[in-house]
Amino acid sequence: MPKASRTFENLDEDKRKRVLDASMEEFAEHGFHQASVNRIVDRLGIAKGSIFKYFGTKEGLFRYVFERGVEVFGRRLRAVREATADADFFARLRAALMAGVEFIEAHPAVYRIYLKMLFQERFPLRETILAEVRAHSARYLTPMVEDAMRGGRLRPDLDVPAAVFVLDAVLDRFLQARAVEFMDAGLGLAGTDRAGLERAADACLAVLRAGLAGMGNGPAARNESQSTTATNAADVAENGQDGAC
Amino acid sequence: MPKASRTFENLDEDKRKRVLDASMEEFAEHGFHQASVNRIVDRLGIAKGSIFKYFGTKEGLFRYVFERGVEVFGRRLRAVREATADADFFARLRAALMAGVEFIEAHPAVYRIYLKMLFQERFPLRETILAEVRAHSARYLTPMVEDAMRGGRLRPDLDVPAAVFVLDAVLDRFLQARAVEFMDAGLGLAGTDRAGLERAADACLAVLRAGLAGMGNGPAARNESQSTTATNAADVAENGQDGAC
DNA sequence: ACATATGGTGACCGGGTGGTCATCACGATG
DNA sequence: CATCGTGATGACCACCCGGTCACCATATGT
Numbered sequence: 001m002p003k004a005s006r007t008f009e010n011l012d013e014d015k016r017k018r019v020l021d022a023s024m025e026e027f028a029e030h031g032f033h034q035a036s037v038n039r040i041v042d043r044l045g046i047a048k049g050s051i052f053k054y055f056g057t058k059e060g061l062f063r064y065v066f067e068r069g070v071e072v073f074g075r076r077l078r079a080v081r082e083a084t085a086d087a088d089f090f091a092r093l094r095a096a097l098m099a100g101v102e103f104i105e106a107h108p109a110v111y112r113i114y115l116k117m118l119f120q121e122r123f124p125l126r127e128t129i130l131a132e133v134r135a136h137s138a139r140y141l142t143p144m145v146e147d148a149m150r151g152g153r154l155r156p157d158l159d160v161p162a163a164v165f166v167l168d169a170v171l172d173r174f175l176q177a178r179a180v181e182f183m184d185a186g187l188g189l190a191g192t193d194r195a196g197l198e199r200a201a202d203a204c205l206a207v208l209r210a211g212l213a214g215m216g217n218g219p220a221a222r223n224e225s226q227s228t229t230a231t232n233a234a235d236v237a238e239n240g241q242d243g244a245c
Numbered sequence: 246m247p248k249a250s251r252t253f254e255n256l257d258e259d260k261r262k263r264v265l266d267a268s269m270e271e272f273a274e275h276g277f278h279q280a281s282v283n284r285i286v287d288r289l290g291i292a293k294g295s296i297f298k299y300f301g302t303k304e305g306l307f308r309y310v311f312e313r314g315v316e317v318f319g320r321r322l323r324a325v326r327e328a329t330a331d332a333d334f335f336a337r338l339r340a341a342l343m344a345g346v347e348f349i350e351a352h353p354a355v356y357r358i359y360l361k362m363l364f365q366e367r368f369p370l371r372e373t374i375l376a377e378v379r380a381h382s383a384r385y386l387t388p389m390v391e392d393a394m395r396g397g398r399l400r401p402d403l404d405v406p407a408a409v410f411v412l413d414a415v416l417d418r419f420l421q422a423r424a425v426e427f428m429d430a431g432l433g434l435a436g437t438d439r440a441g442l443e444r445a446a447d448a449c450l451a452v453l454r455a456g457l458a459g460m461g462n463g464p465a466a467r468n469e470s471q472s473t474t475a476t477n478a479a480d481v482a483e484n485g486q487d488g489a490c
Numbered sequence: 491a492c493a494t495a496t497g498g499t500g501a502c503c504g505g506g507t508g509g510t511c512a513t514c515a516c517g518a519t520g
Numbered sequence: 521c522a523t524c525g526t527g528a529t530g531a532c533c534a535c536c537c538g539g540t541c542a543c544c545a546t547a548t549g550t
Contacts, residue, residue, distance in 0.1 A: 293508090
């Protein structure tokens with residue numbers, strides 16, 4: 001068991017940021033086991049001993065670095081939820097989705113680490129983090145769906161857990177396809193610009209709204225989540241937390 | 246550059262199978278880099294030199310082992326597609342989904358390796374395999390959707406690429422949730438039995454069919470993919486390839 | 491001028507890795 | 521019996537890893 005001195009907190013902010021950024025990048029690129037403390041210190045130009053003075057262990061370094069990222073992400077999503085509390089259901093979905101896109105653009109390393117953790121057993125904090133994310137997702141989507149059903153915006157006979165599962169699957173995959181070109185099943189999400197992303201998001205949300213077989217799509221297609229409501233919600237989401245991102 | 250003798254092909258089948266199974270399990274558990282040839286040969290009780298005589302490289306071993314798995318999977322899916330060629334659209338989806346579930350149950354190691362490869366850069370064959378899978382998925386779903394639209398079973402104004410994306414997302418996630426408990430967003434897919442899986446699949450397909458907001462769901466809800474058609478299609482899928490699986 | 495404290499350093503350690511190769515065991519052939 | 525070919529073997533190699541620790545640089549207090 002190595003000593004866990006708290007020396008890192010006393011460092012000046014420039015150096016702290018440099019260390020965190022380099023470590024984050026290394027973990028994002030190589031996962032946990034394949035990441036190398038030697039490479040991190042080489043890239044930083046500091047001695048290996050320093051890292052172990054700061055964090056005690058490679059795992060300690062990872063915990064510190066990653067928890068930072070999760071903290072930032074949580075702050076952002078909470079802001080979006082609050083800001084769109086009284087908007088239309090699909091507008092809220094759209095806002096959450098675009099907030100996710102923006103977060104990935106701002107902090108690609110955090111998201112890449114998250115993706116690696118999903119399917120890589122033996123990752124420190126795996127159980128903790130993933131259970132947290134799952135709970136967060138359920139607590140985020142389920143009340144939104146239930147509210148919208150009470151408000152008559154969704155069909156009253158909707159199977160809520162199944163609907164939440166489908167929503168979660170599509171939203172998640174949308175972000176994954178943006179980040180990992182291979183997850184793209186035909187839409188060009190990985191390479192497109194913001195406008196293309198928004199068009200694709202609208203198309204997917206339209207499918208979710210009216211279904212594949214749903215007939216009589218007159219009203220469903222007309223008040224699609226576009227221009228007014230949706231853009232407004234996305235804008236509102238954008239200024240939620242500027243300092244942090 | 247190590248020699249690539251073809252000694253492995255001359256071995257008797259028992260030993261070949263033992264070697265392939267042990268290697269597959271090691272890669273499934275540890276991914277590629279973290280997998281250890283030492284552990285494989287220890288578990289097998291053979292000398293390390295033998296493995297390198299057979300496959301030349303750790304990467305050569307992986308290629309051989311994984312391509313075997315992909316081959317089996319492809320055979321299975323093609324059989325299902327043929328067997329359900331003239332069934333209802335959602336019944337075909339259901340059959341493909343349940344065939345995926347069965348494959349994962351029969352060959353969990355192959356699927357675990359595939360999941361690891363998705364988000365782990367620097368995996369041998371990553372580009373090749375994933376591009377193959379993506380192309381396969383697009384070629385599988387898109388014609389099914391287009392046929393169903395021509396036949397009037399899906400709304401005529403459906404955005405095909407978006408619909409395929411949504412379908413791909415939900416089907417994939419369904420299998421992932423079955424395999425990786427954390428991907429479960431509320432349905433209990435990871436721990437349930439076959440009947441529970443089928444119920445969940447029907448619920449998700451119902452959401453996909455009628456959408457979240459689709460009103461006038463009389464006909465959509467009534468001829469849901471249940472009992473008759475769906476079960477029939479799944480049965481048909483089951484006896485597609487017995488010898489291979 | 492000296493003592494103290496604090497952060498920084500990098501050679502070093504034990505261990506595990508992918509990969510090599512001289513050697514062996516053994517059956518078939520002359 | 522001798523020769524040959526083929527597969528099996530495991531000690532060995534160079535390399536990299538996470539982690540340690542005795543030592544150094546500097547600034548401050550007295």
